[in-house]
Structures are given as structure tokens and as C-alpha cells.
Amino acid sequence: MLPAAGPARGKRHGSAAAYLRYAAVKAGGAIVSLLAVLVTGFFLFRLIPGDPVKTMTGGRPISAQQLAEYRKEFGLDLPLWEQFTDYCGKVLTGDLGTSYQFHAPVIDKITEALPNTLLLTGTAFVLYTALGLVLGTRAAWHRGRFADRFHTGLALTLYSVPSFWLGLLLIIVFAVGAGPVPGLFPTGGMESGGKHGLDYVVDVVHHLVLPVLTLVAVEYGQTLLVTRSALLDEMDSDYLTTARAKGLRDDLVRRRHAVPNALLPTVTLLFVNLGRTVAGVILVETVFSWPGLGGLFYQALSVPDLPLVQGLFLFFASAVIVMNTLADLVYPLLDPRVGRT
Amino acid sequence: MSTPDEHGTRGSTQESPRPRVRRPAVAAGALALTLAAAIATPLGPAPQRAQAAPNDKVLTVAVAQSVDSLSPFLAVRLVSTSILRLTYEYLTDYDPGDGHPVPGLATRWSYSPDKLTWTYTIRSDARWSDGQKVTAQDAAWTFDKLMTDPAAATANGNFVTNFRKVTAPSPTQLVIQLKKPQATMTALDVPIVPEHIWKNVTDFAKFNNDKSFPIVGDGPFVLTDYKADSYVRLKADKSFWRGAPKFDQLVFKYYKDQDAAVAALRKGEVSFVAGSPSLTPAQAASLKGQPHIRVNDAPGRRFYALATNPGARAKNGQKIGDGDPSLLDERVRHALFMAVDRKTLVDKVFQGHAAEGRGYIPPRFSTYFWQPSASQELGYDPARAAQLLDQAGYRKNADGKRVGKNGKPLNYRVLCHATDPNDKAVGQYLKEWWGKLGIGMSLDCLDNVTDPWLAGKYDLAFDGWSVNPDPDFVLSIHTCAALPATPKDTGATDNFICDPTYDEVYARQLAEYDTGKRAALVKQAESRLYDLGYMNVMAYPNAVEAYRTDQIKSIETMPKAAGNIYGQDGYWSWWSATPADSGGSSGGGSTGAVLGIAAGAVVVLAGAGVFVARRRRTTADDRE
Numbered sequence: 001m002l003p004a005a006g007p008a009r010g011k012r013h014g015s016a017a018a019y020l021r022y023a024a025v026k027a028g029g030a031i032v033s034l035l036a037v038l039v040t041g042f043f044l045f046r047l048i049p050g051d052p053v054k055t056m057t058g059g060r061p062i063s064a065q066q067l068a069e070y071r072k073e074f075g076l077d078l079p080l081w082e083q084f085t086d087y088c089g090k091v092l093t094g095d096l097g098t099s100y101q102f103h104a105p106v107i108d109k110i111t112e113a114l115p116n117t118l119l120l121t122g123t124a125f126v127l128y129t130a131l132g133l134v135l136g137t138r139a140a141w142h143r144g145r146f147a148d149r150f151h152t153g154l155a156l157t158l159y160s161v162p163s164f165w166l167g168l169l170l171i172i173v174f175a176v177g178a179g180p181v182p183g184l185f186p187t188g189g190m191e192s193g194g195k196h197g198l199d200y201v202v203d204v205v206h207h208l209v210l211p212v213l214t215l216v217a218v219e220y221g222q223t224l225l226v227t228r229s230a231l232l233d234e235m236d237s238d239y240l241t242t243a244r245a246k247g248l249r250d251d252l253v254r255r256r257h258a259v260p261n262a263l264l265p266t267v268t269l270l271f272v273n274l275g276r277t278v279a280g281v282i283l284v285e286t287v288f289s290w291p292g293l294g295g296l297f298y299q300a301l302s303v304p305d306l307p308l309v310q311g312l313f314l315f316f317a318s319a320v321i322v323m324n325t326l327a328d329l330v331y332p333l334l335d336p337r338v339g340r341t
Numbered sequence: 342m343s344t345p346d347e348h349g350t351r352g353s354t355q356e357s358p359r360p361r362v363r364r365p366a367v368a369a370g371a372l373a374l375t376l377a378a379a380i381a382t383p384l385g386p387a388p389q390r391a392q393a394a395p396n397d398k399v400l401t402v403a404v405a406q407s408v409d410s411l412s413p414f415l416a417v418r419l420v421s422t423s424i425l426r427l428t429y430e431y432l433t434d435y436d437p438g439d440g441h442p443v444p445g446l447a448t449r450w451s452y453s454p455d456k457l458t459w460t461y462t463i464r465s466d467a468r469w470s471d472g473q474k475v476t477a478q479d480a481a482w483t484f485d486k487l488m489t490d491p492a493a494a495t496a497n498g499n500f501v502t503n504f505r506k507v508t509a510p511s512p513t514q515l516v517i518q519l520k521k522p523q524a525t526m527t528a529l530d531v532p533i534v535p536e537h538i539w540k541n542v543t544d545f546a547k548f549n550n551d552k553s554f555p556i557v558g559d560g561p562f563v564l565t566d567y568k569a570d571s572y573v574r575l576k577a578d579k580s581f582w583r584g585a586p587k588f589d590q591l592v593f594k595y596y597k598d599q600d601a602a603v604a605a606l607r608k609g610e611v612s613f614v615a616g617s618p619s620l621t622p623a624q625a626a627s628l629k630g631q632p633h634i635r636v637n638d639a640p641g642r643r644f645y646a647l648a649t650n651p652g653a654r655a656k657n658g659q660k661i662g663d664g665d666p667s668l669l670d671e672r673v674r675h676a677l678f679m680a681v682d683r684k685t686l687v688d689k690v691f692q693g694h695a696a697e698g699r700g701y702i703p704p705r706f707s708t709y710f711w712q713p714s715a716s717q718e719l720g721y722d723p724a725r726a727a728q729l730l731d732q733a734g735y736r737k738n739a740d741g742k743r744v745g746k747n748g749k750p751l752n753y754r755v756l757c758h759a760t761d762p763n764d765k766a767v768g769q770y771l772k773e774w775w776g777k778l779g780i781g782m783s784l785d786c787l788d789n790v791t792d793p794w795l796a797g798k799y800d801l802a803f804d805g806w807s808v809n810p811d812p813d814f815v816l817s818i819h820t821c822a823a824l825p826a827t828p829k830d831t832g833a834t835d836n837f838i839c840d841p842t843y844d845e846v847y848a849r850q851l852a853e854y855d856t857g858k859r860a861a862l863v864k865q866a867e868s869r870l871y872d873l874g875y876m877n878v879m880a881y882p883n884a885v886e887a888y889r890t891d892q893i894k895s896i897e898t899m900p901k902a903a904g905n906i907y908g909q910d911g912y913w914s915w916w917s918a919t920p921a922d923s924g925g926s927s928g929g930g931s932t933g934a935v936l937g938i939a940a941g942a943v944v945v946l947a948g949a950g951v952f953v954a955r956r957r958r959t960t961a962d963d964r965e
């Protein structure tokens with residue numbers, strides 16, 4: 001769209017160019033970080049002592065010929081630098097290697113588990129973010145009142161509770177049933193199996209309730225506390241006094257003036273949490289036997305299944321880098337001062 | 342400084358507070374459910390997969406291990422091989438009573454006078470689940486594939502290393518020629534696959550047999566559905582030649598957390614739980630006496646031992662690792678044996694869920710079980726242990742430490758599994774008992790013990806194996822032939838033991854086809870192993886498992902008299918399981934799901950209601 005007036009056009013062009021420069025710098029930083037992750041991931045896991053093929057086949061009889069075949073199959077007979085260049089070339093084409101223990105492409109294992117993790121942590125993310133934002137805002141706005149003390153205290157308590165313990169407690173109470181509470185939810189897994197269509201969706205949602213509840217209970221407190229703290233910092237600001245002096249309703253002062261200005265730390269937290277979302281929550285996935293990335297990572301490390309560990313490390317790190325970069329790109333839109341500095 | 346009142350009293354009456362509060366909560370709820378439904382739907386199982394008929398009797402088994410592969414050529418984990426054992430027949434099976442070989446796919450077998458040619462008669466009444474007949478050619482093709490394709494040999498290649506040639510002269514006759522005599526020819530635990538299906542597989546290293554269902558097999562169950570880390574579903578083959586299983590379906594459901602699996606059993610969501618490999622004493626105690634639950638605390642098939650580094654070396658004579666040289670002295674090893682009170686370990690660590698260890702093969706394998714005579718036994722005797730150490734030249738110094746001629750005190754590194762609480766508990770006892778003798782020790786508990794073990798970088802290590810009805814494998818891992826060729830290679834050895842006398846007895850038992858004579862030789866080998874003192878078998882842990890009697894009326898253990906249910910050598914347990922009158926496991930139907938979700942929604946709505954009420958009260962106060 002063409003601007004109406006000359007000076008405004010120049011200013012807009014100037015700010016758009018500044019933003020593009022800012023975005024380019026951030027994107028460049030992200031690419032460098034990704035390359036660093038690629039290099040670190042490759043060499044770091046090779047520092048683990050021992051021969052991966054020996055580890056993989058340890059405990060069962062295997063001939064020297066079979067061992068050599070394995071080494072050749074997984075490219076372990078090549079010099080390290082050649083393995084690295086080979087690895088980099090394959091990563092660029094989306095080939096993360098073949099899992100030692102599952103005899104399947106790493107990318108297949110990741111894409112198999114990723115939607116399950118996204119379903120669990122994504123649902124929980126939406127809920128704990130909404131809950132944390134609403135309650136955090138209210139707690140700050142009513143600082144010192146019972147509601148503030150109650151919500152802050154509860155959030156701190158739940159945030160300190162180990163998620164696996166809370167999960168087991170929920171299983172005992174709401175899955176098995178305790179006292180007058182009947183066992184309403186499944187004890188674990190993501191589905192009962194053998195269901196289709198709407199039955200299947202209902203079944204998955206049924207399995208989703210307790211793990212999501214556990215995650216929400218443990219995680220919402222962080223958003224609540226950050227939102228509350230950020231809003232409290234804003235509440236003494238002159239512009240709010242001015243807004244009130246203009247006769248604006250308290251509710252409008254809070255929603256239109258205070259909250260948007262206090263959002264920056266919360267947005268940072270949300271993006272960090274989004275980055276973590278793909279990594280799953282290992283303990284909750286374990287307690288509820290959720291077939292996600294967290295459990296896969298644990299299995300990969302326990303062998304150790306080098307290609308799978310490496311692939312998941314690259315995937316998790318990339319998710320965090322991408323989310324942090326997105327957060328960086330969003331900041332100037334929320335606070336124009338960020339882009340200029 | 343702001344106070345709540347300063348802000349709160351400015352509330353407006355123009356806008357109702359209800360929509361403001363409900364909007365984010367409702368939006369979040371709707372978004373979450375939409376997300377759940379949107380993401381869940383595309384993940385739905387493919388339409389061709391089996392769905393449980395409403396009146397099917399379903400037996401659900403909780404398992405802790407992930408399936409590594411459903412290819413009989415690749416799978417090595419217990420959960421996978423147990424499932425494959427239900428879907429593919431072997432040439433022979435093991436009698437559930439005493440484990441002797443009984444007909445499987447082969448009805449009869451015989452060998453030539455030179456012991457080098459085995460002829461099996463393949464049964465004519467067996468069919469693949471797609472209707473085709475099972476023939477000797479299927480068996481010949483399977484063995485031939487193991488012999489010629491290294492990728493296909495991944496899991497079971499060890500069974501054919503001594504094979505010269507395999508042929509099928511007729512549909513019911515299989516002939517295997519050997520390079521040298523081999524007594525284990527009735528213990529070939531190799532799933533026989535249908536040639537007409539598997540000949541189309543191009544890369545055995547990558548074919549996991551888990552994409553197209555049902556999987557064609559010839560066992561008592563047909564694999565109809567699988568979802569990684571969720572479940573494996575099998576359907577009974579009602580025309581199975583030995584007789585149809587009594588449950589219609591068998592589901593292996595994955596529980597990563599053992600306590601959650603126990604909770605599922607209490608609820609009736611699963612019919613059976615075994616743990617990995619056993620329920621803990623605390624779990625067993627919590628289940629004992631519960632209504633409709635039976636705990637099966639049976640003598641196990643495993644031994645639990647402490648292995649000493651016997652001077653690890655390769656076949657070419659090169660030394661491997663850095664084991665303490667004092668352990669090369671048999672007197673020192675015997676002293677360490679005699680300082681261990683095995684009864685205390687069984688009572689305190691295993692809390693009675695184990696038997697005291699003696700010989701190398703657990704007593705449930707009665708044919709091959711051996712125990713030392715009174716004069717031979719290295720029983721708990723700390724005084725005698727101290728004498729042996731003195732004789733070996735390791736006397737106590739002024740500080741009470743055993744010191745060798747080089748002035749170095751005895752101080753052992755003991756490799757332990759970080760994930761096994763028994764290792765840690767036994768380690769503490771050893772520290773105390775050996776400490777009294779003047780021997781120091783450090784427990785190196787690691788997630789991955791395989792690397793230091795294969796590198797020979799340990800002095801002692803906790804060891805354990807599940808023993809098969811045929812003892813050949815656990816005996817073979819202590820032969821000189823099992824050592825790695827060079828320090829860079831991996832051998833089939835367990836503990837780098839290499840003793841010519843033992844090897845000679847081992848070779849004789851492998852060539853002996855008479856069961857009685859072979860058993861005598863096996864016991865001789867066990868006796869030699871015991872005398873060498875490289876392996877101290879401390880206990881035989883029980884198989885502790887539990888099942889719901891309101892779902893399973895009866896189930897066969899192995900051995901029948903007192904044995905385990907999960908991980909048997911054969912399909913006896915699941916094939917024989919009879920449903921109780923009340924039917925199979927619940928598993929939670931869609932009614933339960935709807936009820937559960939409704940309850941969840943009520944909880945959420947109630948919470949929202951309280952929230953709104955509080956909000957209204959606050960704003961009402963504000964309005965005043």
C-alpha cells in the first residue's frame with residue numbers, strides 16, 4: 001500500500017528497513033546457532049566412551065564378520081571427518097540416519113512420536129498459558145488480597161511439586177479410584193486401540209485428561225508468577241495514573257494499557273515454553289506411558305542409540321532456536337524500542 | 342505504592358464481568374479440545390486394522406519394554422521375541438513340565454550315524470494364516486536366509502553357524518547338514534517364516550514387519566495391529582493345529598512406569614502385569630490379598646551373580662583392560678566368595694523373593710541343575726576367607742588393610758547397573774563384609790555398563806542371565822572360542838573366562854546326543870566353573886508377577902508345578918489362558934470414555950464456576 005504523505009512514507013520506509021535489518025541479524029544468528037548445534041551434536045556424542053556397535057550388540061553373540069557389517073552399515077568404519085561431512089550432507093536432505101535399536105530411519109521415529117507430544121504438550125500449553133495469564137493479571141491487580149495470596153501460594157506449591165509424583169497421585173485417585181472418587185480415566189497410554197472415527201477421538205481425549213491436568217498444574221504457576229511480577233512493575237507507572245486521570249475505567253486501564261506493556265517477559269517465557277513443547281515432558285510422558293518424543297529420547301540415551309540421540313538433540317535444539325528467533329522477531333512489534341536498539 | 346483498594350474501587354458497572362472471565366477460559370478449553378481432536382484424528386489407525394468385536398474375550402498384558410522390531414530376523418528384546426513366539430512356530434517346542442523338546446512344526450526328528458545330518462518331518466496339518474500350507478521348504482528357506490544374508494542373521498545367526506547345508510527334499514522333509522555334531526538341534530529357537538511372503542523383502546536390515554496387517558504367521562495368534570509404544574494386538578487363530586486359544590484377543594499394552602502398570606491391574610484395565618523383569622517386593626506386597634488379584638511368586642529362570650575379571654584378554658593373547666591382578670589368584674577369588682553371605686542377601690535384599698544361589702544353572706532346569714557337594718562348597722566363612730588371603734600373601738597392615746607384596750592395598754572397583762536397586766543394595770553388603778576382611782571397594786554404578794565391561798575395565802561386576810531349557814548358550818559364553826579375536830573386536834564372551842579344561846568338557850557335551858550323558862557333562866562343566874571361582878552365583882531371583890482372577894480363570898505356568906507366566910519358552914501361558922466367567926479385561930469402553938470426559942468437563946466447569954462466582958463477588962464489591 002502506498003503511503004499518503006511524503007514524510008510519513010520516509011519514516012515508514014525507514015522503520016521497515018530497520019526492522020528488516022534487525023530480522024536479518026536475528027535470522028543470521030539463528031543459522032549460526034543451528035550450525036553450532038550440528039557440529040556440537042555430532043562431536044559431543046562421539047565423546048561418549050565406547051564403541052556404539054559394541055554397545056548395541058553387547059550381551060549377545062556376534063561374529064566379527066557381522067560386527068564389520070554393522071560398522072559399514074552405519075558408516076562407522078570411515079574416518080571421523082568423513083563421517084561428519086557425510087552426516088552434514090545427509091542432514092541437509094532430511095536424512096538423520098538409522099536408529100540402531102529400532103532398525104528404522106531416525107526421521108521416521110521422530111515424525112511418529114512428534115504429533116503425540118504436540119498433542120499432549122500443546123493442549124497443556126494452551127491451557128496453562130491462558131490460566132497463568134488470567135490468574136497472574138488478577139493476582140497483580142489485586143495484590144495483597146486473599147485472591148492474590150491464594151493463587152500465588154497455590155502456584156508456587158504446584159510449581160514445586162515433582163510432576164511424576166503428582167501424575168502418580170492423579171492415577172491413584174482419578175484412574176484407579178480412591179474412596180468415593182471412582183476411577184474415571186485410563187491409567188496410561190494414548191489410546192485403547194481398535195477404535196475408529198469419533199470413538200477414536202473421544203478415546204484419545206479421555207486418555208489426555210490426566211496427563212494434561214498434571215502438566216497444567218505444574219506449569220501454569222510459572223506463567224502466573226512472571227505475568228504477576230511484570231504487571232506489578234508497571235503498576236506504579238505514570239502513564240497509568242494519567243490514564244486513570246483521563247477517567248478511563250479501571251478495567252480498560254488494565255487491559256489496554258498495563259497488560260500490553262507488561263507482556264514482554266511473558267512473551268519471552270511463552271516462546272521458551274513453546275520451544276520446550278516439542279521436547280515433551282519426559283517424566284509426565286513416562287508416568288502416563290505417553291508415546292512421545294520424551295520417552296523416545298530416554299530410550300535413545302539408555303542404549304545409547306547414537307543416530308537417534310543425535311537426531312533428537314538436533315531437533316530439540318532447532319526447535320528452541322527457532323522459537324527464540326520468533327520471539328526476537330515479535331518483540332519489536334510489541335515494543336518498537338526493541339528494534340531500534 | 343498502589344494498593345488493591347485504590348485500583349479496585351474504580352470498577353465500572355457498564356460491562357458485565359462474566360463475559361470477560363469466561364472468554365479466555367472458554368476459548369482455551371475450546372482451543373484445547375479442537376487441537377486435541379484435530380491432531381488426534383489424522384493419527385487414527387488405518388481402516389484395515391482389526392477392531393475388537395463387542396463380545397470378544399480380551400486378555401491384556403502390561404509390558405514395560407518397547408518393541409525393537411516385529412521382524413523375526415531383527416528382534417532381540419524379550420517383549421518382541423515373546424510376541425513373535427506366539428505368531429510363528431519353531432521346529433520344536435519345550436515341554437511346559439520339564440522343558441524337554443516336544444514336537445512343534447516338526448513332528449519327528451532323527452540324525453545320521455555320523456551325527457552330522459538331521460532329518461525333520463514337518464507336520465502336514467499346519468497352515469499359514471492366509472490359508473497356504475506350511476511346508477519344509479519354508480523352513481529351509483528361513484535357515485538358508487540366516488546363513489546367506491548377514492542382515493537376516495542379526496537376531497538368530499548364532500543358531501546356524503555350524504550348518505553346512507539345509508534342504509527340503511519333500512514338502513514334509515527338512516534336512517540339515519552340520520559341520521560338526523551339535524546337541525542343540527532340538528533347541529533351534531528360530532521362527533520359521535512363510536517363504537511366499539518374505540521372499541519379496543529386499544533389505545532385511547530395514548524391514549520391520551510392522552506396516553501391513555494382519556501379519557501372516559502360523560502360531561496360535563495372528564498379529565493384527567501394532568502402534569509403537571502403545572500396544573500390540575493379536576487375534577486367536579481358531580484353526581491352530583494344537584487347538585485354539587481360549588481368549589479371542591491378546592493385547593500387549595505398553596506401560597513405561599511399573600507403578601502405573603500395577604495401578605492398571607488394580608483397576609482391571611489390564612489382566613496381567615509382570616514388571617521388568619519382576620515386580621518389586623513392595624509392589625508384590627501391595628497386591629497380595631487384594632480382591633481378584635493373584636500374585637505368582639515362582640522360582641525364576643535367572644541367576645544373579647558377581648563376576649570377577651579373570652585377566653581379560655583377546656584370542657590373540659593381547660591383554661584387555663585393567664583388571665586387578667590379585668584376582669588371578671584362585672585363593673583370592675575363593676576368599677571373596679566365602680565372604681558373601683548369600684542367605685542374608687536373599688532375606689534382606691530380595692526380601693525372600695529369590696532362592697540362594699549355588700550352581701550356574703537354576704534348579705528349575707532339573708535335568709541340568711548342579712550344586713556343590715559339602716566338601717566342595719564355598720560357603721559363608723569369613724575366617725576361612727581371611728586365611729586364604731593370608732596364604733595368598735595379602736596380609737592385614739597396621740591400618741587393617743590387606744596389602745600385597747608390592748605394598749598396594751586391595752581395593753576393588755565393582756561395576757553395577759545404575760538402574761538395578763538390587764546391585765546397589767548388595768554392593769553395600771559387600772562393602773561391609775569385604776571391609777571386615779580388610780578389602781576396600783568402590784561401587785561404579787552406571788547406566789551403560791556394557792562399554793567398560795567389554796573393555797575389561799573392571800575388577801568385579803554384577804552379572805546375570807536368563808537360562809534356556811537347553812543350557813548350551815550360557816555355557817558357551819565362557820569358552821575360549823567366545824573371546825574377541827583382538828582387543829578391537831567384540832566376542833560372544835560374557836566375562837573373558839578361558840579355561841582349557843572347561844572348554845574340553847563343553848565340547849564333549851555339545852557333541853553328546855544322549856540326554857543323560859550330556860546332562861552329566863553339563864554338570865561337570867558347572868562344577869569346573871564353580872571351582873575356578875570366577876563367577877559367584879549369589880541368588881536365583883523369583884519371577885514375581887500378578888494377574889486378575891476375575892479375568893483369567895486359569896493359566897499355565899512353566900514349569901507347570903511352580904513356574905513363571907511371562908517370558909516362557911513357548912506360548913503355553915497365553916495359549917492356555919482361560920477367561921473367567923466375567924469375561925476379559927475391561928480396557929475402558931467408549932461409555933467409560935464419555936463418562937470420564939464428562940467428569941473432566943464437570944471438574945473444569947466447576948472450577949470455572951467458582952472462578953466466575955469469585956469474580957462476580959469481587960466486582961460486586963467493587964461496584965459498591
